[in-house]
Amino acid sequence: MKISFKLNGKRVIVDTDPMKRLLDVLREDFNLTGTKEGCGKGECGACSVIVDGKIVNSCLFPVCQAEGCEITTIEGLSDGEKLHPIQKAFIEAGAVQCGFCTPGMVLATKVLLDKKKNPTDEEIKEALSGNLCRCTGYVKIIEAVKKVRRKK
Amino acid sequence: MEKFIKISKLADLKKIKNPVKFLAGGTDIYPLLKDGFLENEFFCDISGIKELKETKIKKDVLEIGALVTFSDVIENPVFKKYANALYESALVMGSPQIRNRATLGGNIANASPSGDSIPPLFVLKAKIKTNLRTVDIDRFFMGPKKTILKKNELITRIIIPKEQKESYFMKVGPRKALAISKVSVAMAFKMQKGVLKDVRVALGAVGPTVLRAKKTEDFLEGKHLSDRIIKKAGEIVSSEAMPIDDFRSLAVYRRKVAGSILEKILEGRLKWVR
Ligand SMILES: Cc1cc2nc3c(=O)[nH]c(=O)nc-3n(C[C@H](O)[C@H](O)[C@H](O)COP(=O)(O)OP(=O)(O)OC[C@H]3O[C@@H](n4cnc5c(N)ncnc54)[C@H](O)[C@@H]3O)c2cc1C
Ligand code: FES
Ligand code: FES
Numbered sequence: 001m002k003i004s005f006k007l008n009g010k011r012v013i014v015d016t017d018p019m020k021r022l023l024d025v026l027r028e029d030f031n032l033t034g035t036k037e038g039c040g041k042g043e044c045g046a047c048s049v050i051v052d053g054k055i056v057n058s059c060l061f062p063v064c065q066a067e068g069c070e071i072t073t074i075e076g077l078s079d080g081e082k083l084h085p086i087q088k089a090f091i092e093a094g095a096v097q098c099g100f101c102t103p104g105m106v107l108a109t110k111v112l113l114d115k116k117k118n119p120t121d122e123e124i125k126e127a128l129s130g131n132l133c134r135c136t137g138y139v140k141i142i143e144a145v146k147k148v149r150r151k152k
Numbered sequence: 153m154e155k156f157i158k159i160s161k162l163a164d165l166k167k168i169k170n171p172v173k174f175l176a177g178g179t180d181i182y183p184l185l186k187d188g189f190l191e192n193e194f195f196c197d198i199s200g201i202k203e204l205k206e207t208k209i210k211k212d213v214l215e216i217g218a219l220v221t222f223s224d225v226i227e228n229p230v231f232k233k234y235a236n237a238l239y240e241s242a243l244v245m246g247s248p249q250i251r252n253r254a255t256l257g258g259n260i261a262n263a264s265p266s267g268d269s270i271p272p273l274f275v276l277k278a279k280i281k282t283n284l285r286t287v288d289i290d291r292f293f294m295g296p297k298k299t300i301l302k303k304n305e306l307i308t309r310i311i312i313p314k315e316q317k318e319s320y321f322m323k324v325g326p327r328k329a330l331a332i333s334k335v336s337v338a339m340a341f342k343m344q345k346g347v348l349k350d351v352r353v354a355l356g357a358v359g360p361t362v363l364r365a366k367k368t369e370d371f372l373e374g375k376h377l378s379d380r381i382i383k384k385a386g387e388i389v390s391s392e393a394m395p396i397d398d399f400r401s402l403a404v405y406r407r408k409v410a411g412s413i414l415e416k417i418l419e420g421r422l423k424w425v426r
Contacts, residue, residue, distance in 0.1 A: 001156070018156045022184065041183040042250055054223070054252040060182040061253070062175065065199050077263060083385075108248070130247025144276060 003149060005066045007032075008076030018064035023047045025063045034074035034103045038132070039123050045131035048104035055111045055130070074103035077110065086110055086148050092143035097135035104131045107143050118149055158197040162204075162308065165168070165283055171257050172196035172301045176219060177253035179246075180262045204308060207231075218257025222246065222269075225256070233268040237272035237319035237338045244268070244323050260292070263299045266357035271338035272321050274309065274354035274362060281309040293361040317342045317350065320417045324409055329423070335406050336387070337377040337413040341372070343421075348372050353414065358393035358406050365392045382418045388412035 001018040004011065007030065014029050023040075026032045034137070038044035040059045046058040050072040077084040083091075087107050105128060112119055112127035119127065124145050125138075133141060134151050157172070159165065173193035175181060178266045184190050198204070204217035207228060214234050225231045225242035244253055245268045259269045260280060270289075278289045283306045293299055301307070317340050325334030336356035342349040351372040353365040368388045377383050390411035 018158070018197070019185075042179055042246075045247070045249060048249060055249050056252050057179075057249045058177050059186075060184075062178055062197065064156070064197055065178075067266060108374045111248075130249040 002066060003063055005068060006070040008072060014063070016063060018062065020063045021059055022049065022061035022063050022066055022071075023058035025066075026058060032073050032075050036103060038100065043132070044101070045104040045108065046101055048082055048131065050107055051112060052115055053111070053114070055108050057130070072107070072110075074106060077106065084110075086113070086144075087146040090141075090144045093147050095139050095140040095144035096137060101133040101135075105141055106131065109148070110138050112145070113148060119145070132148050155192075155194040158200060160200040162283065162306075164199060165304070165306060168196060168304060170194055174198050174261070174306060176255040176258040177221065179250055179254045179309075180258060183224070188286070198306065204383075205244075209234075209314075210313055213352060214312040214314055215265070216256060216312065217256050218260075218307045218309060222251035222254050222256070222259075223248075229354050233315050235272065235276055235319065237275055237321040237340060241268040241320040241323070241336075241338070242274045244321075259303060261299065261307055263293055263297050263361070265359060265361055266298055266334065266336070267362070268321075268323065268336065268356065270362040271336055271354035271356045272319065273312075275319055275338045275340035275352035275365060276312045277315075277352070279311040280307055281311055282307050286311070289362065296360045315342075317321070318421075320421075322413045322417055323356070326414055333391075335409040335413065337410055337417065341413065342378075346376050348375055348377060353389065355393055355410050357387070358410050363392070365389050367392055368393060377418065377422050379419075379422070382422065384416050385418065386415040389414045 002013060002015050004013040007086055016023060016025060023035060023037055026035050035049055036046040037059060038046035042057045042060045047057050048055050049058045051069050078087060086109050090096055108128050108131050116123060120143060124142050173195050174190055175195045176199055185210045204219040207213040207220055207230060210387055222242040224244050225239055245253060250264045256269050259267045273289050280287050280292050292335045321338045321341035323334050323336035335358055337402045340356045349367045355363045355365055368385055371388050372385055390407040393407040393410040
């Protein structure tokens with residue numbers, strides 16, 4: 001089945017199994033390996049991408065439903081070599097250890113900050129509740145989100 | 153040949169010739185695929201049927217499309233207004249990622265005893281409309297993962313009467329544990345001068361399906377809300393819950409939790425009366 005969508009600002013077409021996971025299409029057909037597979041069952045958020053402004057798990061997303069959508073992966077966030085302010089804040093706050101959860105965390109943060117300029121701690125925790133991190137204990141991640149908030 | 157079709161209109165259902173597995177948000181289907189189940193299914197993607205994404209406010213009822221997501225339930229203010237228990241269940245369901253994709257139709261069809269929309273729909277007297285018929289929610293579930301749906305029968309809408317009543321939902325359990333280990337209670341009633349009328353109580357994850365707590369409903373009907381009545385109602389709920397597992401201590405725990413959730417809901421309401 002031919003499926004066309006906008007990926008990180010560019011129009012693309014793939015011809016593939018309609019039930020293939022968006023996660024596999026991103027990694028295998030487009031070589032966008034910033035999107036990670038953790039659990040493959042919707043529980044860890046490592047595979048999070050933004051579809052039409054909403055955060056979703058790409059491991060549960062049939063590629064056929066991407067038809068006509070706008071999709072942003074972590075690769076679509078930086079401007080060439082220039083990091084996105086959220087990425088900078090994560091590095092500065094020491095919110096990245098092994099980095100496996102980071103792409104998903106950063107994208108979930110982007111969706112939050114696009115909607116709310118000044119989220120409370122509670123709102124930050126809620127927005128990131130679908131993203132697990134085994135390394136940092138979350139404190140530094142929340143600090144990072146607040147850092148972006150202060151800079152804006 | 154690919155074992156897949158996509159339909160974009162309800163009328164296209166008639167064109168389907170073989171038995172299919174409907175695909176909505178995929179949040180129940182993909183974890184199963186990952187574990188090697190459903191491999192031989194012929195999938196029918198219904199996510200493009202626009203008319204099933206709408207929620208309409210009619211004169212007497214709320215008509216909710218089966219493709220409405222839990223995020224839609226949080227964002228569209230009509231749910232808080234006419235179906236507060238459903239709204240409260242959406243707030244605590246899954247994660248933001250799951251809520252953005254999970255549909256009400258999928259939650260109902262999946263028929264898990266811990267499906268979070270189900271206890272609210274029981275107490276809100278919902279009707280489930282399919283392409284073939286309209287059924288009271290009380291008659292929709294047959295057992296864990298079993299419903300009255302026939303092969304290729306599609307849930308199209310959920311109909312909720314717009315009565316003036318209050319409804320609540322609460323879910324309690326170990327944090328980060330599997331959804332199924334959390335007990336939930338939904339409750340609806342009318343409050344007239346401190347007296348409860350038209351009481352409905354439903355329990356999630358304490359039996360093979362979501363259960364109505366009929367003895368508790370009968371006990372509370374017509375009662376003046378007080379600390380003593382609340383305590384007694386909590387005890388009755390605990391005796392009505394039929395926990396899924398035979399594992400003794402867990403079963404006792406779940407019953408107790410169901411009782412204390414009901415008490416919490418009513419205590420919250422009592423404070424507001426005073
Ligand atoms: C990490 C995670 C956390 C979760 N947490 C919760 C939770 O807290 N509470 C909760 O209740 N659930 C939870 N779920 C379960 C799931 O998200 C819900 O049951 C969801 O509502 C299913 O909807 P869907 O659109 O994704 O269904 P799908 O996966 O597309 O379909 C589910 C089933 O319903 C059938 N179906 C779908 N739509 C229709 C229709 N209109 N008519 C007839 N049949 C239909 C499908 O054929 C399939 O059998 C969780 C799932 C995951 C992966
Ligand atoms: S890989 Fe998708 S949620 Fe874990
Ligand atoms: S930094 Fe390792 S999982 Fe989050």
